Amino acid sequence: MTMAETNTASRPAALKQTSLNTPTAVEMIGVNKWYGEFHVLRDINLKVERGEKLVICGPSGSGKSTMIRCINRLEEHQKGSIIVDGTELTNDLKKIDEIRRDVGMVFQHFNLFPHLTILENLTLAPIWVRKMPKKDAEEIGMHYLKRVKIPEQAAKYPGQLSGGQQQRVAIARSLCMSPKIMLFDEPTSALDPEMVKEVLDTMVSLADEGMTMLCVTHEMGFARQVADRVIFMDAGQIVEMNEPNAFFKNPQHERTKLFLSQILH
Amino acid sequence: MTDATTENAPFAFVRKEALAQETPPLSVAGPIAWIRTNLFSGPVNSILTLLCVYIVVTTVPEMIRFYFIDAVWSGTNRDACLADKIGRPVGACWAYIADRFQYFIYGSYPVPQRWRVNIVFAMFALGVLWLLWERAPLKKVGLFFFFVILPIGAYVLLLGGPNAEGFLRWLIGLTLVLMVIYLVLSFVPALARFWIGPAFLAVEEAQPPWKRFYRPKRLILLSLVVFGLIAILADKIGLPRVDTGLWGGMTVTFLIAAVGIVFSLPLGVILALGRRSKLPIIQLLSVIFIEFVRGVPLITVLFMANTMLPLFVPQEYSPDRLLRPLVGVALFAAAYMAEVIRGGLQAMPKGQYEGAMSLGLGYWQMMRLIILPQALRIVIPGIVNTFIGLFKDTTLVTIVGIFDFLRTIEATLVDPTWATPTTRATGYAFAAMFYFLCCWGMSRYSISVEKRMAAGQKR
Numbered sequence: 001m002t003m004a005e006t007n008t009a010s011r012p013a014a015l016k017q018t019s020l021n022t023p024t025a026v027e028m029i030g031v032n033k034w035y036g037e038f039h040v041l042r043d044i045n046l047k048v049e050r051g052e053k054l055v056i057c058g059p060s061g062s063g064k065s066t067m068i069r070c071i072n073r074l075e076e077h078q079k080g081s082i083i084v085d086g087t088e089l090t091n092d093l094k095k096i097d098e099i100r101r102d103v104g105m106v107f108q109h110f111n112l113f114p115h116l117t118i119l120e121n122l123t124l125a126p127i128w129v130r131k132m133p134k135k136d137a138e139e140i141g142m143h144y145l146k147r148v149k150i151p152e153q154a155a156k157y158p159g160q161l162s163g164g165q166q167q168r169v170a171i172a173r174s175l176c177m178s179p180k181i182m183l184f185d186e187p188t189s190a191l192d193p194e195m196v197k198e199v200l201d202t203m204v205s206l207a208d209e210g211m212t213m214l215c216v217t218h219e220m221g222f223a224r225q226v227a228d229r230v231i232f233m234d235a236g237q238i239v240e241m242n243e244p245n246a247f248f249k250n251p252q253h254e255r256t257k258l259f260l261s262q263i264l265h
Numbered sequence: 266m267t268d269a270t271t272e273n274a275p276f277a278f279v280r281k282e283a284l285a286q287e288t289p290p291l292s293v294a295g296p297i298a299w300i301r302t303n304l305f306s307g308p309v310n311s312i313l314t315l316l317c318v319y320i321v322v323t324t325v326p327e328m329i330r331f332y333f334i335d336a337v338w339s340g341t342n343r344d345a346c347l348a349d350k351i352g353r354p355v356g357a358c359w360a361y362i363a364d365r366f367q368y369f370i371y372g373s374y375p376v377p378q379r380w381r382v383n384i385v386f387a388m389f390a391l392g393v394l395w396l397l398w399e400r401a402p403l404k405k406v407g408l409f410f411f412f413v414i415l416p417i418g419a420y421v422l423l424l425g426g427p428n429a430e431g432f433l434r435w436l437i438g439l440t441l442v443l444m445v446i447y448l449v450l451s452f453v454p455a456l457a458r459f460w461i462g463p464a465f466l467a468v469e470e471a472q473p474p475w476k477r478f479y480r481p482k483r484l485i486l487l488s489l490v491v492f493g494l495i496a497i498l499a500d501k502i503g504l505p506r507v508d509t510g511l512w513g514g515m516t517v518t519f520l521i522a523a524v525g526i527v528f529s530l531p532l533g534v535i536l537a538l539g540r541r542s543k544l545p546i547i548q549l550l551s552v553i554f555i556e557f558v559r560g561v562p563l564i565t566v567l568f569m570a571n572t573m574l575p576l577f578v579p580q581e582y583s584p585d586r587l588l589r590p591l592v593g594v595a596l597f598a599a600a601y602m603a604e605v606i607r608g609g610l611q612a613m614p615k616g617q618y619e620g621a622m623s624l625g626l627g628y629w630q631m632m633r634l635i636i637l638p639q640a641l642r643i644v645i646p647g648i649v650n651t652f653i654g655l656f657k658d659t660t661l662v663t664i665v666g667i668f669d670f671l672r673t674i675e676a677t678l679v680d681p682t683w684a685t686p687t688t689r690a691t692g693y694a695f696a697a698m699f700y701f702l703c704c705w706g707m708s709r710y711s712i713s714v715e716k717r718m719a720a721g722q723k724r
Contacts, residue, residue: 072622072623074619074622074623093627097625097627098625100622100623100624100625101624101625103623104623105619105623107616107619107620107623109616110616111616111617111619111620111623112620113617113620113621113635113639114639115638115639115642124624124626124634124635125624125625125626128626128630128634129624129625129626129630131465131467131468173624174623174624177624177625
């Protein structure tokens with residue numbers, strides 16, 4: 001569809017020429033966050049260019065999910081500033097909704113709407129948020145269902161699909177809003193081993209089209225294949241950030257070395 | 266040394282032919298087995314079974330004798346139901362119910378005007394069927410009928426007189442004003458930006474003027490036609506006023522129950538959302554309302570509605586005697602409903618909120634499209650429970666002088682025309698039957714709704 005075309009077309013141009021008004025997709029400057037007394041995010045500074053793919057890894061409780069959830073304000077940060085697509089996140093609800101419209105998110109537990117059919121899940125936001133006529137929305141919904149290779153499931157309910165299929169529907173649901181940035185919060189962690197590949201394949205094809213992606217994942221194969229940068233987080237801080245080859249071959253920080261030795265055998 | 270094959274290996278086994286299915290032994294299936302497992306599985310169970318059989322044997326024939334065999338089915342006054350007058354033992358006096366049936370339905374509503382009540386009953390039945398029958402066509406028209414035409418039509422029909430006509434004139438005026446506003450908006454859509462979001466406005470502006478705001482305009486036109494028709498009809502027939510003091514019987518019971526049910530659900534939703542709101546003032550107000558109303562008996566609420574409401578408003582605007590308990594019952598049920606719905610909201614996983622928010626849905630869209638449909642489905646049993654409680658609680662309005670169905674039965678009990686030893690038992694049995702059938706119907710319908718929804722979406 002047209003939106004997919006704009007994504008593929010605009011990304012490299014924006015990256016190289018920086019002629020668009022906002023070449024930076026996401027910028028986090030000195031972001032800090034506390035849960036009560038607990039300091040979850042400590043002075044996060046991160047700049048993501050358009051079309052860049054970031055993989056974020058780290059031990060559980062290191063704040064990686066919290067960090068990407070701050071980008072679409074599912075979590076509120078208390079200090080510092082986050083600028084998404086040229087708009088700074090404040091308490092202004094209108095701006096938050098605007099940003100959420102343009103930032104897709106895929107969750108660990110899919111978070112599909114169980115009372116709606118697959119197609120209704122896909123068309124809900126285009127119809128109610130983008131005010132698209134139902135027919136057009138369904139056309140777009142079917143287009144993205146075909147892209148994730150399950151158009152035959154359109155009339156079923158989420159509960160009738162396998163985990164891998166549900167996660168692909170969740171990805172398609174985000175794509176229907178033609179987002180500029182996609183956030184993935186451990187998209188394969190809740191899946192059976194057999195289904196991880198089908199979801200990763202979908203993500204790889206999305207990356208190939210030039211989508212700006214931030215993925216929290218432990219799939220190191222995926223990181224090697226598509227990531228422009230890999231970020232390692234621990235105790236709420238960014239510990240190490242490098243391009244994937246150097247990151248895996250030659251980690252610098254002790255904590256990174258320990259982590260990698262645990263997960264790569 | 267022999268080869269290790271399945272023929273001689275000690276632990277290997279391959280089935281050669283399939284076994285045919287055999288009928289089970291009598292101790293597993295069949296009536297005797299059923300009786301043994303369900304009625305006499307142990308000493309305690311056996312004693313309980315025998316006890317139940319004893320109770321059934323001693324009471325049921327007696328009840329059948331009283332209510333059916335010895336019952337009197339026809340007659341015009343108490344003589345038909347007196348044992349020494351007809352020379353046989355007398356059970357229930359159904360003749361009395363048949364004789365006073367009209368009164369039980371309409372109360373003291375004037376006899377020549379009762380067709381008005383009948384029309385409202387028919388409209389109500391049509392509306393209920395339309396909405397509750399899943400495959401009924403034109404659901405949206407049904408909603409409009411039930412929530413707009415029916416209440417207004419019922420008000421005009423049941424009350425009649427200058428008040429109803431004034432109300433109709435006022436309604437038509439209001440619709441006309443709305444129509445003018447939307448006509449202006451069609452040509453200057455920018456004026457609507459105060460209550461419509463920019464995205465939606467852009468969609469409207471892209472249309473030619475006559476297609477802009479198509480939905481509200483269609484609704485207004487429909488309302489105008491309907492109100493006009495009602496007004497013309499009311500004017501032609503010339504409905505005389507029937508004071509609410511004369512209303513009674515099942516009419517009033519259904520009226521209070523319907524108003525209570527229709528208002529308590531949306532009010533309850535708003536209160537439940539308010540109680541879970543992050544805005545402290547809204548939350549506080551909701552909590553105060555819910556806890557206060559829930560912490561007070563319904564009778565107290567009714568007394569307060571009856572005696573205190575008139576104190577707060579000027580004499581000439583003092584609410585009608587029937588309206589006061591109507592408001593009281595609706596608010597009372599709303600408080601309970603709010604807590605039931607809050608239970609459903611709390612059962613919703615956080616992921617559903619996050620999924621909706623991440624797509625850019627606003628608060629009200631998220632609630633209406635994602636959270637409430639699921640939360641309400643979870644609490645259907647609780648909601649219907651509240652409805653049933655509300656339906657039975659309508660009997661309490663008698664204490665503020667409203668003649669509901671139960672009150673009409675009690676009124677006839679003191680009437681000497683039908684004063685017999687068995688009248689009381691008959692009247693109350695009839696009342697019990699009426700309330701049971703209504704509540705049982707609600708319960709069955711809710712079960713069918715649950716099944717239907719569960720079939721649609723297995724998790």
